[in-house]
Amino acid sequence: MHILLYDTTLRDGTQREGLSLSCExxxxxxxxLDTMGVPYIEGGWPGSNPKDAEFFRQVxxxxxxxxxxxxxxxxRHAGACCADDTNIRALVxxxxxxxxxxxxxxxxxxEKVLETTLDENLAMIADSVAYFKSLDKEVVYDAEHFFDGYxxxxxxxxxxLEAAAGAGADFLVLCDTNGGxxxxxxxxxxxxxxxxxxxxxxRLPHLGIHTHNDGALAVANALAAVQAGxxxxxxxxxxxxxxxxxxxxxPLIANLQIKLGYQCVQPDQLRRLTEVSNYVAAIANLNLxxxxxxxxxxxxxxxxxxxxxxxxxxxxSYQHIDPTIVGNQKRVVVSELSGxxxxxxxxDELGMQLNGKEQVVLQRIKDLESRGFQFEAAEGSFEMxxxxxxADYVPAFELLDFTVIIEKRGDNRIYSQAxxxxxxxxxxxxxxxxxxxxxxxxxxxxxxxxxxxxxxxxEVKLVDYKVRIIDAHRGTAATPRVLIESARGDxxxxxxxxxxxIIEASWQALWDSxxxxxxxxxxxxxxx
Ligand SMILES: [Zn+2]
Numbered sequence: 001m002h003i004l005l006y007d008t009t010l011r012d013g014t015q016r017e018g019l020s021l022s023c024e025x026x027x028x029x030x031x032x033l034d035t036m037g038v039p040y041i042e043g044g045w046p047g048s049n050p051k052d053a054e055f056f057r058q059v060x061x062x063x064x065x066x067x068x069x070x071x072x073x074x075x076r077h078a079g080a081c082c083a084d085d086t087n088i089r090a091l092v093x094x095x096x097x098x099x100x101x102x103x104x105x106x107x108x109x110x111e112k113v114l115e116t117t118l119d120e121n122l123a124m125i126a127d128s129v130a131y132f133k134s135l136d137k138e139v140v141y142d143a144e145h146f147f148d149g150y151x152x153x154x155x156x157x158x159x160x161l162e163a164a165a166g167a168g169a170d171f172l173v174l175c176d177t178n179g180g181x182x183x184x185x186x187x188x189x190x191x192x193x194x195x196x197x198x199x200x201x202x203r204l205p206h207l208g209i210h211t212h213n214d215g216a217l218a219v220a221n222a223l224a225a226v227q228a229g230x231x232x233x234x235x236x237x238x239x240x241x242x243x244x245x246x247x248x249x250x251p252l253i254a255n256l257q258i259k260l261g262y263q264c265v266q267p268d269q270l271r272r273l274t275e276v277s278n279y280v281a282a283i284a285n286l287n288l289x290x291x292x293x294x295x296x297x298x299x300x301x302x303x304x305x306x307x308x309x310x311x312x313x314x315x316x317s318y319q320h321i322d323p324t325i326v327g328n329q330k331r332v333v334v335s336e337l338s339g340x341x342x343x344x345x346x347x348d349e350l351g352m353q354l355n356g357k358e359q360v361v362l363q364r365i366k367d368l369e370s371r372g373f374q375f376e377a378a379e380g381s382f383e384m385x386x387x388x389x390x391a392d393y394v395p396a397f398e399l400l401d402f403t404v405i406i407e408k409r410g411d412n413r414i415y416s417q418a419x420x421x422x423x424x425x426x427x428x429x430x431x432x433x434x435x436x437x438x439x440x441x442x443x444x445x446x447x448x449x450x451x452x453x454x455x456x457x458x459e460v461k462l463v464d465y466k467v468r469i470i471d472a473h474r475g476t477a478a479t480p481r482v483l484i485e486s487a488r489g490d491x492x493x494x495x496x497x498x499x500x501x502i503i504e505a506s507w508q509a510l511w512d513s514x515x516x517x518x519x520x521x522x523x524x525x526x527x528x
Pocket of ligand 1: 012177210212246
């Protein structure tokens, strides 16, 4: 059976605190969702801000493969007529094939928030739906607070749906707007709606579900609704949304398709799930939770030595699905909990030969982790450790020593200067540089020494720098751990340092981050 996905990342998703998308961002996400096979994309609320209105203008020129764009807005105002209503006019001007109208199902909202009568609310729903049907639009009716409204007054909540259905709505979407429902309740209410609207003299359009995650049940509730008969599911990529978020389409798609046998997208589109999740996170400027189900970096990461030994024999022994179905991959994490198997498999994944050095590398990892390093988060440093253990390892450079001076002067400004000595082949280079802070000054001094020998380092960017305190109870004497993330084009690697001195920890992480791309380059040249 086919389930119709309805994405509202661009509207409900942007209500997440701290998330803001430009018009260009919204167009990029639209193209990605279209390629992913999402049939409905809600672009925004054209009456609410000029950016959304601009999106609806520009999206008309997009050559979309299959997706239909929806504009979202509320039913007409109380006592108004549709043709003159500002909400309705903005929706008309958006010129979308689909119009999604939100209306009230809960008597509390009608009487206390809208401050109108129950009858007028029914008229507002029916008039607004009929108006857009007369304009030949596909109309999705979102029944706001339906599950709470049904609990408070089931007869009235059902009457609002009957009004929308009678006026010709193509979909009735039951919304758990406050996100507090449980799956069993959702299932019972969907069944009640179905039997009510199936009675003679009434009309039953397709049903849809829109849930929020306030009880951490948005996906579970949507699955329950589908199993009870809903065919449209509304949600956002990565569950972005207000408060605790919207229903996350990513695990929903995977669960529906892999576990329950429903059809949402094509298998090759399903393989893009991990990519889409990461792509949208990158545009939203948010880090994707590494532990996100199905698509997180750690979703199929194995750390315990026993687990790793088992998956080396039978891959599914510790995995609920084959990760490649959703475009993710199995990963072996190397840490002090590892056995030799972890080290061997991780090195294999990197395409590196250990030549019997597993035990040496493992011992080195355990020593360093006892001093505060943590290799599971620093695969670049793990790779350096393997490379340095090779018999034919020749360092690209060596960092010999450094001095860092930090001065707070009378003008209240802080000055940082670093000097360093670096060896490249037989040369020892002495450089100095200023920086915004001590680590920045050190980074600049090291690069200044290396660039004449390795001009390709100008493309290596430091994209993230994090400090974590390991033994916080020791206060300012605690050991900091420094993690550096570096990038060159699409290539990314993370490296680590740990020392009681934060500058030394940074120096260690910088060393690995700069030597790694040089060794990779050298290997590529050797293979040519
Ligand atoms: Zn919502």
